[in-house]
Amino acid sequence: MSQEKVDRYKKEKANRVKIQKKEKRVLFLEKCAIAAVCVAAVGWIGYSAYNLAMRPDPNEEQEVVTTEMDVTALNDYLAGLSAEEAK
Numbered sequence: 686m687s688q689e690k691v692d693r694y695k696k697e698k699a700n701r702v703k704i705q706k707k708e709k710r711v712l713f714l715e716k717c718a719i720a721a722v723c724v725a726a727v728g729w730i731g732y733s734a735y736n737l738a739m740r741p742d743p744n745e746e747q748e749v750v751t752t753e754m755d756v757t758a759l760n761d762y763l764a765g766l767s768a769e770e771a772k
Contacts, residue, residue, distance in 0.1 A: 697704075740745070
């Protein structure tokens with residue numbers, strides 16, 4: 686039994702550098718993922734706060750914009766169609 690433990694220890698010792706590199710890489714990726722989530726949350730909160738601050742005041746009087754359009758040509762065309770149907 687103790688010989689198995691010694692053999693296992695020797696294998697771990699031989700691969701210790703690889704195991705440590707893998708653990709460091711996994712830890713780095715975890716930190717990057719957590720940082721990305723935090724940046725996304727802060728960005729979302731900032732965007733929401735900006736939209737809330739820039740929302741127009743409903744009590745404030747707003748300027749009314751009117752647009753005029755000349756539709757005499759359309760009226761003439763429709764009148765011509767109805768005149769043709771009456772014939």
